[in-house]
Amino acid sequence: MVVTGRALHAPVRGVLEMFDAAFVVDEGGTIVEIGRAEAAAGQVLMPGMVDLHVHAPQFPQMGQALDVPLWQWLQEKTFPLEARYADPAFAAEVYARLVDCLLDNGTTTAVYFATIHLAATQALAEICLKAGQRALVGRVAQDDAGQCPDWYRDASAEVAEAETRALIAHVRGMAGNEAGLVRPVITPRFIPACTDDLLARLGRLALESGCHVQTHCSESDWEHGYVRDRCAMSDTAALAGFGLLGRHTVLAHGVFVSEADAGVIRAAGSGIAHCPLSNAYFADAVFPLRRMLDAGVNVGLGTDVAGGASPSVLESARHAVTASRQLESGVDARVEAGARGCAGARVSAAEAFWLATAGGGEVLDLPVGVFRVGYQFDAIRVAGGGAASNLRLEAEDGAQDVLQKVIYTAGRQDICDVWVAGRRVGGTGS
Amino acid sequence: MVVTGRALHAPVRGVLEMFDAAFVVDEGGTIVEIGRAEAAAGQVLMPGMVDLHVHAPQFPQMGQALDVPLWQWLQEKTFPLEARYADPAFAAEVYARLVDCLLDNGTTTAVYFATIHLAATQALAEICLKAGQRALVGRVAQDDAGQCPDWYRDASAEVAEAETRALIAHVRGMAGNEAGLVRPVITPRFIPACTDDLLARLGRLALESGCHVQTHCSESDWEHGYVRDRCAMSDTAALAGFGLLGRHTVLAHGVFVSEADAGVIRAAGSGIAHCPLSNAYFADAVFPLRRMLDAGVNVGLGTDVAGGASPSVLESARHAVTASRQLESGVDARVEAGARGCAGARVSAAEAFWLATAGGGEVLDLPVGVFRVGYQFDAIRVAGGGAASNLRLEAEDGAQDVLQKVIYTAGRQDICDVWVAGRRVGGTGS
Numbered sequence: 001m002v003v004t005g006r007a008l009h010a011p012v013r014g015v016l017e018m019f020d021a022a023f024v025v026d027e028g029g030t031i032v033e034i035g036r037a038e039a040a041a042g043q044v045l046m047p048g049m050v051d052l053h054v055h056a057p058q059f060p061q062m063g064q065a066l067d068v069p070l071w072q073w074l075q076e077k078t079f080p081l082e083a084r085y086a087d088p089a090f091a092a093e094v095y096a097r098l099v100d101c102l103l104d105n106g107t108t109t110a111v112y113f114a115t116i117h118l119a120a121t122q123a124l125a126e127i128c129l130k131a132g133q134r135a136l137v138g139r140v141a142q143d144d145a146g147q148c149p150d151w152y153r154d155a156s157a158e159v160a161e162a163e164t165r166a167l168i169a170h171v172r173g174m175a176g177n178e179a180g181l182v183r184p185v186i187t188p189r190f191i192p193a194c195t196d197d198l199l200a201r202l203g204r205l206a207l208e209s210g211c212h213v214q215t216h217c218s219e220s221d222w223e224h225g226y227v228r229d230r231c232a233m234s235d236t237a238a239l240a241g242f243g244l245l246g247r248h249t250v251l252a253h254g255v256f257v258s259e260a261d262a263g264v265i266r267a268a269g270s271g272i273a274h275c276p277l278s279n280a281y282f283a284d285a286v287f288p289l290r291r292m293l294d295a296g297v298n299v300g301l302g303t304d305v306a307g308g309a310s311p312s313v314l315e316s317a318r319h320a321v322t323a324s325r326q327l328e329s330g331v332d333a334r335v336e337a338g339a340r341g342c343a344g345a346r347v348s349a350a351e352a353f354w355l356a357t358a359g360g361g362e363v364l365d366l367p368v369g370v371f372r373v374g375y376q377f378d379a380i381r382v383a384g385g386g387a388a389s390n391l392r393l394e395a396e397d398g399a400q401d402v403l404q405k406v407i408y409t410a411g412r413q414d415i416c417d418v419w420v421a422g423r424r425v426g427g428t429g430s
Numbered sequence: 431m432v433v434t435g436r437a438l439h440a441p442v443r444g445v446l447e448m449f450d451a452a453f454v455v456d457e458g459g460t461i462v463e464i465g466r467a468e469a470a471a472g473q474v475l476m477p478g479m480v481d482l483h484v485h486a487p488q489f490p491q492m493g494q495a496l497d498v499p500l501w502q503w504l505q506e507k508t509f510p511l512e513a514r515y516a517d518p519a520f521a522a523e524v525y526a527r528l529v530d531c532l533l534d535n536g537t538t539t540a541v542y543f544a545t546i547h548l549a550a551t552q553a554l555a556e557i558c559l560k561a562g563q564r565a566l567v568g569r570v571a572q573d574d575a576g577q578c579p580d581w582y583r584d585a586s587a588e589v590a591e592a593e594t595r596a597l598i599a600h601v602r603g604m605a606g607n608e609a610g611l612v613r614p615v616i617t618p619r620f621i622p623a624c625t626d627d628l629l630a631r632l633g634r635l636a637l638e639s640g641c642h643v644q645t646h647c648s649e650s651d652w653e654h655g656y657v658r659d660r661c662a663m664s665d666t667a668a669l670a671g672f673g674l675l676g677r678h679t680v681l682a683h684g685v686f687v688s689e690a691d692a693g694v695i696r697a698a699g700s701g702i703a704h705c706p707l708s709n710a711y712f713a714d715a716v717f718p719l720r721r722m723l724d725a726g727v728n729v730g731l732g733t734d735v736a737g738g739a740s741p742s743v744l745e746s747a748r749h750a751v752t753a754s755r756q757l758e759s760g761v762d763a764r765v766e767a768g769a770r771g772c773a774g775a776r777v778s779a780a781e782a783f784w785l786a787t788a789g790g791g792e793v794l795d796l797p798v799g800v801f802r803v804g805y806q807f808d809a810i811r812v813a814g815g816g817a818a819s820n821l822r823l824e825a826e827d828g829a830q831d832v833l834q835k836v837i838y839t840a841g842r843q844d845i846c847d848v849w850v851a852g853r854r855v856g857g858t859g860s
Contacts, residue, residue: 062820063838064831066751067778101820221767256763280752285763285770309838311820322710322749323756331757332772333686333715337651340715342762348497388818388843388858390492390531390741401494408493408739413818413843428818 001025001422005381006039008402009047009371010354013293018399021045025377028179029421034373042385042393044402046353047369048108048378048418049313050360052273053214053252053302056112056124057082057091059098062306070220070282073307075149082115082140083152091120092127098305099124099131103426105312106415108378109134109360109368111214111250111273111302113187116140116154118163125171129182132425134368134378136212138187139167141202147192157198161205168209181421183212185250190216191227191238203243212364213244217251217272221284224256236261245270248365252302254292255283262295271298271363274355276319278304286327289320290345300360301352317352317407349407350400381417381427382406388413431455431852435811436469438832439477439801440784443723448829451475455807458609459851464803472815472823474832476783477799478538478808478848479743480790482703483644483682483732486542486554487512487521489528492736500650500712503737505579512545512570513582521550522557528735529554529561533856535742536845538808539564539790539798541644541680541703541732543617546570546584548593555601559612562855564798564808566642568617569597571632577622587628591635598639611851613642615680620646621657621668633673642794643674647681647702651714654686666691675700678795682732684722685713692725701728701793704785706749708734716757719750720775730790731782747782747837779837780830811847811857812836818843 007021022037023045058078065077085091102110110133114121121139128135141164143154154160164186171177171184186209188194188202206213218224218235231238236257239245247269254272257265265272274287292299301316302308310316324347330340347355361369368378384391384405391410393402406414418426437451452467453475488508495507515521532540540563544551551569558565571594573584584590598614601607616639618624618632636643648654648665661668666687669675677699684702687695695702704717722729731746732738740746754777760770777785791799798808814821814835821840823832836844848856 063835066834066838067776104818105820277752280755284759284767286756286761288763319752322707323761325710326716326753326756327761329714331716331753331761333718337714346497388534388841390535390842404496405493408496411818411841411843412820413841 004037016399025422058306136185138185142193199242218256219253273302275304278308434467455852488736566615568615572623615642629672648686649683703732705734708738
């Protein structure tokens with residue numbers, strides 16, 4: 001297969017390359033050659049986006065109940081909704097809509113928290129495979145009776161481990177998944193919801209299975225403080241102690257990680273899913289993105305659907321920029337300028353785009369997010385000027401112009417093609 | 431004319447009303463009766479949105495050059511672009527696209543800064559009238575040789591005043607504008623760009639003409655400090671001294687207004703155009719929205735195209751909520767929770783919606799933004815479930831559910847009808 005067009009990517013953080021390309025893609029979806037070709041005006045091919053943090057079952061409450069604190073949001077809104085996925089028919093209907101929605105928003109790789117229900121989680125993996133989305137799918141493990149209601153809790157650490165093993169076997173064995181388009185991910189919800197026994201079991205399973213791991217880490221004052229009180233150490237240190245920090249671990253949020261934590265995360269090769277929109281509602285502060293990047297930590301972006309009310313990684317990138325600007329300037333106008341913010345905290349639109357693509361690929365250790373021979377052809381075609389478009393690309397626009405216009409003004413209506421592993425799987429088609 | 435549907439509005443700040451309505455609208459666009467009717471599922475009628483602050487000539491640079499400070503952005507990017515509107519053909523092409531874009535994004539009333547060019551500004555007023563957008567159109571006045579380049583500056587205070595008078599006469603005299611759909615607005619750019627002589631002339635003209643007035647006020651550290659140095663008082667106090675604060679004055683930004691300033695603004699009956707997205711890039715802090723509302727100041731929303739990179743007041747409303755949350759929580763995770771932010775600063779989605787509609791109408795003293803007999807029928811129909819939609823409305827959704835989903839997840843692709851004064855003037859039509 002050959003796809004041609006003006007291509008724009010960020011092979012290195014902060015660096016943009018734009019070129020007129022002909023991508024030759026083999027049957028396995030791998031880019032085998034990048035030639036040159038005439039490109040149509042007003043369109044651009046970009047790497048597909050990587051969403052490192054999606055709560056699949058929360059999709060029905062997207063855009064709702066963002067006015068309550070995290071703990072209350074979990075107990076009163078989110079756990080009751082997640083408990084409904086005991087019904088596989090409900091799960092199949094919601095998950096099919098979600099996967100289509102994310103693909104059409106340009107998310108070619110998604111990392112999913114599902115629920116504690118094995119059947120529903122298997123269904124999510126099957127739906128991703130059928131729809132052609134690259135995905136990591138996790139059955140949520142949470143067995144702590146003090147933090148989880150009895151109607152939405154693993155019966156025991158043994159059961160949680162056994163069902164996690166069952167999910168791994170199921171996903172790896174799905175017909176048509178020989179290339180590993182869909183992968184299992186070990187998913188302790190977060191330390192507050194899990195017993196030490198469960199966390200240690202899942203740490204051992206991560207080592208044994210080689211699977212990816214995902215959990216939440218230092219998200220909010222409450223969550224960060226809870227772990228410090230219970231474990232007498234930071235979230236990061238505690239997770240490391242349970243064997244849950246490895247090269248294939250994704251930590252959601254990390255708003256309150258310290259410089260010492262950053263050293264631990266970097267040494268482990270783990271990554272952070274930065275979810276700026278969700279953080280504005282549930283995290284009590286802004287993730288210190290610049291400090292973590294400077295510390296050498298792998299970082300990508302997450303929507304955190306539905307703590308984040310947008311399914312678009314483009315919108316996450318936009319919020320990553322604005323949140324970093326508000327961290328840099330500070331927010332309280334009554335404070336003198338010099339004391340108001342954190343100097344140097346800003347990231348550029350080009351850096352946010354790198355986080356949304358190549359950065360996410362690096363966190364996951366998958367060959368996606370960059371247009372490079374040997375990488376997978378996961379891509380989107382963005383075109384301005386459509387019926388409901390606010391995007392307008394001009395023939396003379398340089399790489400920075402195109403990138404900034406897309407990050408700041410494009411939406412789902414502008415994404416006309418979406419490919420994963422060389423297969424067209426979404427887009428408006430216009 | 432009769433329009434039926436499920437209607438949702440915020441007649442009072444923080445209060446939502448949802449009801450199945452039949453709006454009877456007379457030939458002048460006034461709602462003369464609100465009856466009851468069956469409503470179609472999955473759709474909602476809302477008041478059209480009011481954008482209190484748009485720089486029309488900056489539309490071509492929307493989404494670009496957001497990484498430089500305000501002063502540099504003006505001198506190196508914005509003034510050179512604005513100078514191009516000496517060419518009426520260029521102006522006509524851009525302004526027609528802009529007005530269509532804003533209408534399709536649901537903006538039924540827009541308050542425009544144009545440029546110093548009389549012909550181009552007259553063209554903008556004519557385009558608004560023809561397209562059917564309720565608009566206030568201002569010819570920018572800026573004559574200070576120290577702050578404005580000689581290639582983009584009024585020749586003198588006399589010329590600026592004379593051309594402002596000419597614009598007022600032209601707009602008021604346009605054929606088809608007898609009802610005042612389009613109005614002139616006296617527009618000193620901001621104190622740094624204007625001599626005292628010009629500011630005083632325009633203050634007298636405001637009193638004499640009864641026109642609306644718009645300018646920038648206390649936007650950033652630099653701008654706020656400049657005025658304090660030059661005038662030995664705050665922006666607000668200086669504007670009041672020049673006679674520029676009245677019941678029909680719109681002050682853009684106001685990020686650094688003090689409690690004393692708030693008292694002056696309230697006493698004058700003036701209003702503030704809160705532009706949260708632009709503020710993240712150019713204001714150095716977050717507008718103290720809650721404090722200003724509590725002080726009784728009239729506030730509405732502005733996109734500040736193109737200091738703000740989105741033409742959508744829906745997106746402004748979304749950013750008003752997130753900015754208020756970041757002001758409340760604070761941003762620097764290294765600071766203790768109690769000292770990090772400004773307690774009580776948050777606004778809800780429902781309050782942001784009020785700002786986008788009724789609040790904007792109150793600032794302008796126009797009968798729009800609420801569904802009420804005697805008010806103009808300026809409205810939008812929002813429907814989820816379209817081809818590129820992330821919005822999904824359910825039959826059982828209550829007013830809060832619908833409102834939050836629309837504010838957080840809807841976009842231009844979901845706005846299928848737009849009416850101004852009872853005339854259908856935009857929307858996807860789907």
